[in-house]
Amino acid sequence: MKIVTANRLSDGRVIYAGVDNQPVDSIEQASVLDDTAAEIVLAEVAGRPDVFVNPYLFEVSDRTPSGRDRLKERIRSAGPTVGNSLLWEKA
Amino acid sequence: MYRYDEFDHALVRERVEEFSDQVARRASGALTEDEFKPLRLMNGVYLQLHAYMLRVAVPYGTMSSRQMRKLGHIARTYDKGYGHFTTRTNIQYNWPALTDLPAILRDLAEVEMHAIQTSGNCIRNTTTDVFAGAADDEIEDPRPWCEIIRQWSTIHPEFSFLPRKFKIAVVGAEKDRAAIRTHDVGLQIVRAADGGTAFRVFVGGGQGRLPHIAQEIAAAVPAADLLAYLTAILRAWNLLGRRDNIHKARIKILVASIGIDAFREEVDRHYATLRREDLKIPADELVRIQAYFAPPPFEDLPKASAPFDRALLADPDFARFARNNVRRHRQAGYASVVISLKPIGGVPGDITADQMDVAADLAERYSFDEIRAAYEQNLVLPHVKLDDVPALWRALHEAGLATANADLVTDVIACPGLDYCSLANARSIPVAQALSTRLADLDYQEKLGPVRINMSGCINACGHHHVGHIGVLGVDRKGEEYYQITVGGSPDEQAALGDIVGKSLPSEEVAPAIQRTLDRYLEIRTDGERFIDTVRRVGPDPFRDAIYETLDAANA
């Protein structure tokens, strides 16, 4: 199965195609699509460049990224894995 | 410090207005991403995994307190409260919104900063020795020359569409603290036979997929002819360099393919005519620019400082900080202080907005209002009175900025890797963190002495892994993160590329393997030998054995 993702034009944040091809922030709300539906949704959001920047598909199983780029997609969906300096500031 | 003149102000203001308009047209959908991309790249804006990324230039790594505070303000107002200092001595913001970019650039312009030429195929920010103007082994402060290069190269029409990006670094001492031989052009200030300033010139260095150490092309170019000589190099490359293959477009490929002697002939041919043109640097212009970098009003002080010496005896933690993070200064009674951005287990190069404010305040109070970014992803207060170092240290400690590990094993360079970067094959930050945590014991680190460990998340080598004494490169093996280790690289005047020791390791094996390498060094070193000296003496084999000794054949 596949999910359609992109970055949002206004702030660059990760978005997914959800219900009615609306942009959603969370992979939990993304539409999980079979190959044919995924291509149709991809074409549809590619026609909305005012929201979806560089849209593409990735593979999932049970909504978890599973293809070759699975680690990248997991990091895109959950944010950096490493924290940031705010955590060490007063350490 | 350099202050903008009316031309600089006008140029930056015009660029902010121009880019604001481009952003507005992009946000409204009038420009497509394909149309916008080259425009944003001319202004330091990337689109990364999670957001846009803005790279702000810190020319030759020098900032005032006011500029540092503004960088903190930007992190706090438009980002998530932190920024990331890079090996190009720039700062990157990981989370700005497209629509905030005009406001950010306007804020930067207020303090004479911008993001121009931090990306794209142009001459990038010139880097230099972080101790410029302070080091006691310097022939001459390299920063006026960096500023001259900046003025000459900014939006230079001949060099706005180069085959590929072009990076210049300048040092003013024999000791190379700016890794000049890893740059397209490296310049070392030398004394000419007539006593005047001249430049020893290296060309064709570079990291990335096809790394090369730069070769010497000229022993002593007279200072007044520097721009003519640089123009000759760029022109030769611009005319002969490849544009058909992005990986082969850097000057290093051209120099390696035709050979340094043939390339020198090409350059000399252009130089012969160019040096007769009006590219000579006028003496009064040089004096004018050098005046901006005049030494601050140092006090006449004795060499030794009683408060400093008392603190050394009284507090072992301070003594450790003094041993590792305090550097000799040309002026008696002064020192340069390294502010490590490598807290144990932290993200290399990251700094919070509040810490930026603290660093700015301390620079104002103790270092003539000056603060520097080091390519090792640390900061430096260049001119601190020895008498003030104990108080400075306490203030840094309060702010979580007093990690006493400069140049030690936990002073790791690491690029953002797969946690942020869309080009990455693997993460680099967590591997750096695991190593830092494992080797946290400062007694052990001091026993090991200086070791440069550098990590990149892909072959682009933003983390300088090729020239780390120990280098770590993230690779992708069927969707799993693996890491290739190199040993024996060196970024300095004895620059060398590391040798790949063998098969790549899974991430959890990297830190233990590096520790075994370091332990092997402790066993086989001779008196006074640094890690890199031992590697040069014995070669990589003993370290290869140490790295692979406990790995079972199945996963190696």
Ligand code: HEM
């Ligand atoms: C996250 C966004 C970044 C992107 C997209 C990026 C992209 C690249 C690319 C494509 C190259 C290879 C250039 C070539 O071989 O021609 C490169 C090289 C380099 N980058 Fe980055 N980089 C990023 C961040 C950084 C950071 C954070 C640093 C510093 C920590 C950095 C410092 C460098 C350096 C020193 C090189 C080697 C220069 C050379 O090729 O000689 N970059 N970068």
Ligand code: SF4
């Ligand atoms: S080395 Fe690769 S992963 Fe690291 S910042 Fe550069 S491009 Fe990204």
